[in-house]
Amino acid sequence: MKSRIISLSLTIAMVLTACQSSHVTKMPRNKPEVQTLSWVHHFDEEGARKWLEIGTQQFSKQDPSYSFALTGVDGGNYLSLLRTWAISGNMPDMYMIDNLDTAMDFIRSGYAMDLSKQPFLAQIDERYLSGVKSNDGRIWALPIDVNGAGVIYNKETFAKAGIQEPPKTWQQFLEACEALQKVGITPIAAGYKDAWTISWDIAADMLVNQYAANPTWIADIEAGKTSFKNNQIHFKEILQRFGDRLKYVNKNPFETDWNQAQMLLAEGKAGMIINGTWTVDGVKSKNPRSNLGLFAFPYSSDPQKAIFGLKSTGGIVVNPKSPHKEAALRTLELFATQQMGQIFQTNKKALSVIKGLPKDFDPTYIELDSTYIQTGKTYDWSSIYIDFVSQDLQKVFLNAITKFIIDPTHNVDACIQELDQAFNRNRRASK
Incomplete structure (x- = not known):
């Protein structure tokens, strides 16, 4: 009897062990495909x-x-x-x-x-x-995000040039360029090797003038409802200002790309970039210690018209x-x-x-908030374009502006004539 009990105990133990072994060696389910x-x-x-x-x-x-x-x-x-x-x-x-x-x-x-x-x-x-x-x-x-169009400047270069505060008029802007140049600092960094920066170099001037005169100007030009020569948004004066400040950009701007232009500002070799507010990120990515500021492009002789364009x-x-x-x-x-x-x-x-x-995440934006947002010196350019919807017309526009930059005389009338003729040809070809 004792031997039978021992035999039965061993059999039960073997069954339990087998069950436990079966549980341990069970195949896991396949992981879901990523x-x-x-x-x-x-x-x-x-x-x-x-x-x-x-x-x-x-x-x-x-x-x-x-x-x-x-x-x-x-x-x-x-x-x-x-x-x-x-x-x-x-x-x-x-x-x-x-x-x-x-x-x-x-x-x-x-x-x-x-x-x-x-x-x-x-x-x-x-x-x-x-x-x-x-x-x-x-x-x-x-x-x-909320994007802005204006001037990004290096505060240390302004201090070195003796510029007490950001310019609020066009004359003050030119004087700031002269002051920077006198102390060996390139006034304006330009990275025209990346063609999109050409549009943005004149965007702050174009946007505020469209806001004041005709927010649908780009669409009207594209549809042939008006012309560049018509000067509805003072495009002739915008081009004239652009030509006047081209002498203050870095040498060989068409051999300089956007990253190199930002580096000039980050290293204090240039005083300003005229572009979008995303430039702050680009410059500080290259030099986190960059002391930057933002100001509205001062296109007018009236300081009250120096308003900052913001939109989302x-x-x-x-x-x-x-x-x-x-x-x-x-x-x-x-x-x-x-x-x-x-x-x-x-x-x-x-x-x-x-x-x-909060808006105090960066000193650059604290200044923007206190100088422009809190004082109501902003405008909403959500419905205003800087580019033409037609990619063909956008290329025509950039080609004409590129020729204007390269032309040592920066002939405004010749550029406007070329733009109107080229846009008319493109419209006829697309019909």
Whole structure:
């Protein structure tokens, strides 16, 4: 009997061991395949790219089933490349736009999702939704920042040249250029090797004049309703001012690219850059100790007309034809949070459109806020263009302005005549 009990005990022990072994060696389930979201942008500045990387990494940490392929494209070729992808049906899951009106072809082609009913839009300051809203009230992008057009200057170079405060009139601007030049500092940094910077070098002057005279001037020129010679927004005077200040730019501007131009300002070798507020990020990425300021382009003899252009148009678009559109919407939800807004301001050195964020994240913007925003010396250029919607006409415009820059006499009348003739030829050819 004892031997039988021992035998039975051993049998039970062997069965239990087998069951336990079977449990331990069970094959684990396969991990879900990681899906990749493609996101195309044109950010050149290190801070903007870092904001994208931090946000997408945070999303992937929350949902490991998704990763991101971030692709940066040169700003000058960005829209053309997107249109090529749209024609071939290879649009990314997410992409950026700068201006809603210039991106309407993507909306008509079904490559932009209507975001109007998305709850995360409640996190956005309502003032900055107009730039992503079509006439029918639908919202097509998540806006991200408030962009400005003006003059970015190095405060240390101004102090070295004895300039007490930013110029408020055109004459004071020219005097500042002379003062900088006298102490061996290039007054204005220009990176015309990147053609898009040419448009932005005259943008601050063009925008404020369009705002004052005719906000639809670009569209009217494009449609043939007016001409450059008509001088509706004082385009002749804008060109004249541009020609007058070209003698103050760095040598060989067409051999200098945008990064090199920013480096000139970062190192104190140049005093100013006339461009967008994103320049602050670009310059501080190269030299974090850069002491920068912003001031309105002083196109007039009246200091009261020195107002700073601010707007928020464009932003992040979701492709509704994407197989990952739900994940893309959740990505937008993350990027609309205050946390990501703070990361944006800290890294990109730009004003976020998200509610409740402070403006003291950078000394440059503290000054902008106190000098212009709080005093009401700003204008909204959300509905004003600096570029022509037609890529052919934009090329014609840039070619004519390039010739104007190269021409040692900077002949204003010849440039205007060439522009009108070239635009008329293009319109006739397109009919």
